[in-house]
Amino acid sequence: MSHRNARLTIHGRRILVERVLAGRPVAHVAAEMGISRPTAHKWVRRWRAEGDPGLADRASRPHTTPHRTAPEVEARVCELRQTRKLGPARIGPILGLPASTVHRILTRHGLHRLAWLDRPTGQPIRHYERSRPGELVHVDIKKLGNIPDGGGHKVMDRRRAMGNKQATTDQRKSCKPVIGYNYIHSAVDDHSRLAYSEVLTDERQHTATAFWQRAHAFFHAHGITVERVLTDNGSCYKSKLFTQTLTAAGIAHKRIQPYRPQTNGKVERFNRTLVEEWAYLRPYTSNDERTAALADFLHTYNHHRCHTALGGHPPISRVNNDAGQYT
Structure with missing residues (x-):
């Protein structure tokens, strides 16, 4: 699904590419469709590299996150949460992390609510629902x-x-x-x-x-x-x-x-x-x-x-x- 303020849908991007391939200047086509020249060049460049799949929206998530907490530290945070039921304010001083960072880690792994954990085992509770009335x-x-x-x-x-x-x-x-x-x-x-x-x-x-x-x-x-x-x-x-x-x-x-x-x-x-x-x-x-x-x-x-x-x-x-x- 396109961004709610996006000027072009996938169909509009195909029209853009078709007009450029017909020999018209990119600047003229961009002006007609109400977008900037860099945006028009971007969609033409993606189409030439990937074809029609390149006209689809991409996730805004970065390819790399160099400042993200190391996996072994995140594993230790999850272990303390599941075994000792500690919160961010107590896990943070143990591992030398800010409480806000610990909370983000717990949220990422679905452990930020104790009510969502099985108390004896510390494992996340799996929620299920039957597909039709009367099945259970x-x-x-x-x-x-x-x-x-x-x-x-x-x-x-x-x-x-x-x-x-x-x-x-x-x-x-x-x-x-x-x-x-x-x-x-x-x-x-x-x-x-x-x-x-x-x-x-x-x-x-x-x-x-x-x-x-x-x-x-x-x-x-x-x-x-x-x-x-x-x-x-x-x-x-x-x-x-x-x-x-x-x-x-x-x-x-x-x-x-x-x-x-x-x-x-x-x-x-x-x-x-x-x-x-x-x-x-x-x-x-x-x-x-x-x-x-x-x-x-x-x-x-x-x-x-x-x-x-x-x-x-x-x-x-x-x-x-x-x-x-x-x-």
């Missing part, structure tokens, strides 16, 4: 504490919150009220990021299996044929019931390598969004109030919320349905 669906569970009727300690002082707990439940452990937990089961399509979630009371095999059957129906209703499901190594996902349910529907079940939650990263990132934009978005006065707000969050997430990984479009934009079907 990520499934996971997020555990959240229940909210006592009237509100918990996040919306009032702890003495009143404890009174609400005692009034809400009659279960006790060491004379203290036990309010319990909710388990948010979620399924996220790898390609479109279309998400489905439910608030359930446990994470047992029958609960997880029943959730998947409803999630499968959700994706099917959106025209998505699920081919594979990826989960962690939780006991409910390792059960025969869960695997057999997937197999009966013609779906392959994959589990991540132990202690590698990054493999299931898309649903892990969705869990973080779920917490920030739903569970802790505002102070809820009861567990039922928070649960009721989940449906509105999911609709906004799937149909209206801009997703940075999708170029600012919502997940529904990648689902193969008629345009304008969803509002």
